Amino acid sequence: MWRELAPIGRDPGSRGYRRYAWTGADGDCRNWFRTQAADRGLRYEVDRNGNQWAWLGDPDAGNAVVTGSHLDSVPDGGAFDGPLGVVSSFAALDELRDRGAEFARPLAIANFGDEEGARFGLACVGSRLAAGQLTREQAHALVDADGVTLPQAMERAGYDPDAIGADPERLARIGAFVELHIEQGRALDLTDHPVGIASAIWPHGRWRFDFAGEANHAGTTRLADRRDPMLTYAATVLAARRAAEDAGAVATFGKVAVEPNGVNAIPSLVRGWLDSRAVDQGTLDAVVTAVEAAARERAGRDGVELAVVRESFTPVVDFPHALRDEIARILGGSGSGSGSDPGSDPGSVPVLGTGAGHDAGILSAAVPTAMLFVRNPTGVSHSPAEHAAEDDCVAGVRALADVLEGLACRSS
Template identity: 50%
Template structure:
């Protein structure tokens, strides 16, 4: 059992899913790159003599010992946003494998079942619902919503899942009941650890956050022959949404609102669009602030649509309230690791979904740039090794 240093493991997968157009990586659930990473994880876990299973929702479980109740579970995800960095998700997976190898080499034997998990579709970049694998596991996706999930090519999730030999995706009470505690290691998606000059922190909370789809319908036409006065251009209300989101968030301390995706139809350079869809991500310290931001953007879109002779709608696609991780678990981990700091995050995680059901904690590893969801994302080597050591010590204490 050699070659399980976390940095070596990251190097093994650095060529998988490279995005030549965007930079970084594009790895979406059940695409070729993500399937290759799944196969890689299975092979690596089996070399550690872990038994790998796939649940009904496409989540991978690598068990140290017999699967059973009250298990210590750790892991993360292998999918990415379009053009994402190398560490968001995979760092938690490779660190879990490296920690298991480190403990096995030291002769440690867990006193409770232990599993390394890879959750499917954490980013929501293919089917539009973040943390899909963990939400399905926890019964947090309504059956009718599941039937409606489609990718950009119009493929339904339920059909893609069937092709991947998944048995009836949905609430998985058996798998959920096995989790006694879940600890997720993740690269920090911000500058908190830079400011604290610390390599590792324990998570304290996740901001309120949600996603909304904005649809504006106008009249497609010729860009060269249609007078400005005769246009019903849906791009103008969409642009109003972008500006309103920035203004609304800037007025509320700690809030963030982003429109990072626009899809005009038909999308030609010399064509006035007939329809524009935009997706807005909102995060804030309170539900009131989140809802106020959305309402402000909605009002701006409605006003701009009326002025342009367009029709507009704003539809909520997902929403999660503030998550506060188990305080006793958080404090125990912090103490075990020598009093490491606690940090909140504005990023969503599978740990945030599971926190409503089981004691859950997170470990964050320093990111020297503070940049995430972009090719410049990273984690310095010393911090990566410190993260593996922190996770191994946490397993020793809790498992």
């Protein structure tokens, strides 16, 4: 499976992946998913929001156990973020069949669309729509960098954009959703465990900062006469780093757009996107407030106008303790850890918090959810250098199979 999926959407120059929503690469990934479902005799469905489902058993029976992740990528992303969870889900089903497992509950594998938000700027679009956290009107207003709207992109890919929206009936079928994912950090690498359990997802969001100045000639305009928004933007980037360091949080300006974007022109507009995450809501609010205050102070000195728009936000997700503890019991751990010191009890499965958002976090408002992490030896993610050892990936498959067996199968 991994060999078949690996070439899809890979850029020959960067060696990273560009699997953006509703593009040809995304369509090839979807075809791969459908083939995997057919090869296993699973019932294949695409829901109203373009999320893919492969069912073993009757979906309408309810109380289903669902696993899966996503197949799209960030720009020049790694091979593991998302796809590892989908590949491992099919492999775990194969493992359970080899064990002769008898299922007492329906089982499904899912691929949620546009999780990364690389094309339209909003993460977890497929799961947000399904959970009612994104309205049809809001989704229809999303536009990519080329001016293509989400409805136009969906239509070109053969899907109906007018059908999208909340899908409570489908989510009501689910009794538990377990997502396996490569860890985006090094906490597991500091232990002797290849697999861990998620405790919570930090609150996080994305804010767009629009710095409007005055376009002018780079060679003839005196420094004292300039209203240069690039200076304000640069000062804001540094202020974000200081605010995050002071608060023990993270803050990143990773995307920027400049107009008119000429080498010999002072910009008229610099637009930067802030991604910030923290262990709790109060800390996150303090960081973003400090960044905006610093930006406004500098904008006043530079003669620049500033507008700040929050484009997305996800509150803290504390995964249900009952499901988390049941998974820890199945895997032979206590399940009571906080993740602050994952190596303190080598006899238990580490329980880790994370600053990365996931479909499991979005769906947690509607269904009981949990996550498993597979060790990432360098902690690198959202990069072609992202990697997990094959032995650890196999350990992840077996752990996921154990969890699915414990949740969905009859006792022998």
